[in-house]
Amino acid sequence: MASNRAWALGPIVALGAWIAWPAMGLDGGESPEHAVTERVAKLETVRPRLAEAMSLLGRQFGNLWFAIDKANWPLAEFYLQQCRDVLAHAVVIEPSRTLTSGSTLPLQGMAQKLDQGYFNDMRTAIAAKDRGDAGKAYRNSMKSCMSCHAMFDRPFLRLRIPEAPPTDVIEFEPPGGKMP
Numbered sequence: 329m330a331s332n333r334a335w336a337l338g339p340i341v342a343l344g345a346w347i348a349w350p351a352m353g354l355d356g357g358e359s360p361e362h363a364v365t366e367r368v369a370k371l372e373t374v375r376p377r378l379a380e381a382m383s384l385l386g387r388q389f390g391n392l393w394f395a396i397d398k399a400n401w402p403l404a405e406f407y408l409q410q411c412r413d414v415l416a417h418a419v420v421i422e423p424s425r426t427l428t429s430g431s432t433l434p435l436q437g438m439a440q441k442l443d444q445g446y447f448n449d450m451r452t453a454i455a456a457k458d459r460g461d462a463g464k465a466y467r468n469s470m471k472s473c474m475s476c477h478a479m480f481d482r483p484f485l486r487l488r489i490p491e492a493p494p495t496d497v498i499e500f501e502p503p504g505g506k507m508p
């Protein structure tokens with residue numbers, strides 16, 4: 329048993345040593361704890377921000393509109409999944425936020441509501457190749473995105489349907505013309 333545990337801890341100890349090593353200096357002057365704290369603080373300054381994940385979500389969500397509009401169902405399914413993945417990642421990047429009112433709210437609740445609500449409706453409509461229902465779920469999703477923006481002190485981040493796909497190197501027209 330004990331040797332099993334030692335086996336499992338091996339990689340963790342190795343990782344800790346790897347994190348601590350460069351900051352310790354050759355003379356070993358700094359404590360490993362101090363070195364880890366310093367490295368974590370440094371990594372914190374280069375970690376992705378919520379705004380970056382949201383910009384990507386905005387792009388993928390804009391692309392999704394054009395895939396639905398062109399009834400390119402495999403592409404629509406792909407972009408919807410991209411949106412779901414980015415939204416899930418966004419709440420890991422920033423699990424909660426302190427509002428100007430002083431209260432701190434988790435992001436997870438609103439994200440989950442959108443994912444399990446209108447995004448799910450869209451998935452069903454895309455699978456059924458129903459352009460009308462997919463469009464309806466898309467517009468409802470926009471409202472859900474904006475209610476989260478409003479809840480987190482960003483009521484001015486209103487969404488609209490873009491005039492052209494945000495990604496210009498992807499062909500939105502389905503192969504062989506419009507799909508049924």
Ligand code: HEC
Pocket residue numbers: 378379380382383385386389411435436438439442469470472473474476477480482485487
């Ligand atoms: C769980 C809450 C939440 C949901 C759901 C959400 N957003 Fe956001 N979004 C935010 C917050 C908070 C910001 C502001 C980020 C900041 O202040 O750094 C933001 C910012 C943005 C921005 C601006 C990014 C920039 O810096 O230019 C875009 C674009 C965006 N969201 C798109 C969307 C879209 C599209 C959806 C729905 C498909 C969506 N968001 C759903 C919380 C949310």
